[in-house]
Amino acid sequence: MGARIEHLVTSGTFSLDGGTWDVDNNVWIVGDDTEAIVIDAAHDAEAILAALDGRALRAIVCTHAHNDHIDAAPALAAATGARILLHSADQPLWKQTHPDHSPDGELTDGQVLTIAGIDLTVLHTPGHAPGAVCLHAPDLGTVFTGDTLFQGGPGATGRSFSDFPTIVDSIREKLLTLPPETVVRTGHGDTTTVGAEAPHLQEWINRGH
Structure with missing residues (x-):
């Protein structure tokens, strides 16, 4: 069987700036029958291992370093x-959760990761976090947006290390330029498409965060 996308929802908590909230996270697995990558190892390493079902895991890609997206990574x-x-740019956030364990490699804008014959291009999309990235897989017709873009608008920017004008610029320049039929697979909640979200950009700007 060729390359495919699998979806797992894990539950835990998100903590920042002295507050803690219960959250459900989307974990995305991209690969074939022999190898895969995981996008955002959230909360439950055992559940992710079970979903991998013995396949070789080539990389754990972090869309950003808020604790709920990286807590199961090590x-x-x-x-x-x-x-x-x-x-x-997300090393300071990473260190809040894993002070004694560093990532093994860096993601950079324009970098291409290849798994099971599928290319995923790294798009640096700061705003929700300084080092936030999205992963565009044109052959799969999808972009994995972490917490940068959701169904209904941008990710939250009301806490430390975040900035609303920056996330709007990231979405405008890096995501809304993708084909409108591109499926947006998010860090939490339901999927959407670039075309569904594009008309609302001015509304987001007017509303602010």
Whole structure:
């Protein structure tokens, strides 16, 4: 069977700026019957391992370093030997959750990751976090947006390390320029499409955060 996208929802907590909230996270697995990557190792390494079902895990890609997206990454890496990849601008956030464990490699804008014959291009999309990235897989007709773009608007920018004008610029320049039929697979909640979200950009700007 060729390359495909699998979806897992894991539950835990998100903590920042002294507050903690219960959250459900989307974990995305991209690969074929023999190898895969995981996008955002959230909360439950055992559940992600079970979903991998013995496939070789080539990388754990972090869309950003808020704790709910990376808390299971070291355990998953230890179990599989996979490298953890993160944009360097999110190192301060990473260290809040894993002070004694560093990522194994850096993600950079324009970098291409290849798994099961599928290319995923890294798009640096700061705003929700300084090192936030999205992963565009044109052959799969999809973009993995982490917490940068959701169904209904941008990710939250009301906490430390975030900025609303920056996330709007990132979405305008890096995401809304993708084909409108591109499926947006998010860090939380339901999927959407670039075309569904594009008309609302001015509304987001007017509303502000």
